[in-house]
Amino acid sequence: AQKITQTQPGMFVQEKEAVTLDCTYDTSDPSYGLFWYKQPSSGEMIFLIYQGSYDQQNATEGRYSLNFQKARKSANLVISASQLGDSAMYFCAMREFSTGNQFYFGTGTSLTVIP
Amino acid sequence: NAGVTQTPKFRVLKTGQSMTLLCAQDMNHEYMYWYRQDPGMGLRLIHYSVGEGTTAKGEVPDGYNVSRLKKQNFLLGLESAAPSQTSVYFCASSSLIKEETQYFGPGTRLLVL
Numbered sequence: 159a160q161k162i163t164q165t166q167p168g169m170f171v172q173e174k175e176a177v178t179l180d181c182t183y184d185t186s187d188p189s190y191g192l193f194w195y196k197q198p199s200s201g202e203m204i205f206l207i208y209q210g211s212y213d214q215q216n217a218t219e220g221r222y223s224l225n226f227q228k229a230r231k232s233a234n235l236v237i238s239a240s241q242l243g244d245s246a247m248y249f250c251a252m253r254e255f256s257t258g259n260q261f262y263f264g265t266g267t268s269l270t271v272i273p
Numbered sequence: 274n275a276g277v278t279q280t281p282k283f284r285v286l287k288t289g290q291s292m293t294l295l296c297a298q299d300m301n302h303e304y305m306y307w308y309r310q311d312p313g314m315g316l317r318l319i320h321y322s323v324g325e326g327t328t329a330k331g332e333v334p335d336g337y338n339v340s341r342l343k344k345q346n347f348l349l350g351l352e353s354a355a356p357s358q359t360s361v362y363f364c365a366s367s368s369l370i371k372e373e374t375q376y377f378g379p380g381t382r383l384l385v386l
Contacts, residue, residue, distance in 0.1 A: 162315070191373050201380050202378075203365070203375075205374050205375060205377075208374065260318060260331060261306070261331075262318075263317070264315050265313055265314060266315055
């Protein structure tokens with residue numbers, strides 16, 4: 159079974175609008191972390207936001223917020239007020255703490271911001 | 274502060290050749306990782322290290338070996354390259370204090386003919 163599922167291969171959003179990128183995960187480990195990374199066309203991986211499985215509140219980092227629904231095993235990324243520079247691939251990832259440092263990445267969502 | 278650097282940036286190998294990819298970080302991080310990224314498959318963890326002198330297998334370790342002789346360096350070796358190892362390889366590091374945040378290198382593009 160896939161550990162991380164990103165069902166949206168491509169998304170479009172109008173500049174200044176908000177967009178939600180979906181991510182669902184599969185784990186039986188009670189202790190885990192969820193991450194989002196951005197990969198621009200230049201290729202580097204940029205860390206955006208982190209949510210721990212025991213965190214009570216949804217994580218926020220500037221224009222990024224993580225909509226964490228534990229019972230549904232979803233960790234959607236919300237980008238508010240989209241900018242042209244947000245056009246990139248976005249990867250959801252998970253780390254299961256009981257297995258040490260195993261990280262699992264989704265297949266990514268390509269976001270295009272339209273002027 | 275260079276962060277995480279990778280050498281080389283691009284390499285072409287023939288099947289059966291060997292090579293070593295070098296990852297270096299100047300942030301005094303304890304943890305280091307090697308991933309490969311293939312089209313449509315996201316990143317997959319090859320090997321990782323939780324400290325100098327220690328290594329562990331990730332999700333896809335076969336065909337690769339690693340070494341962490343110095344804290345700042347993490348080497349990924351391919352003893353006998355195969356076309357299936359054509360990929361983009363990313364190195365990452367994270368600290369013990371804030372281990373959830375990984376810092377990635379720029380990647381190495383490897384083509385095995």
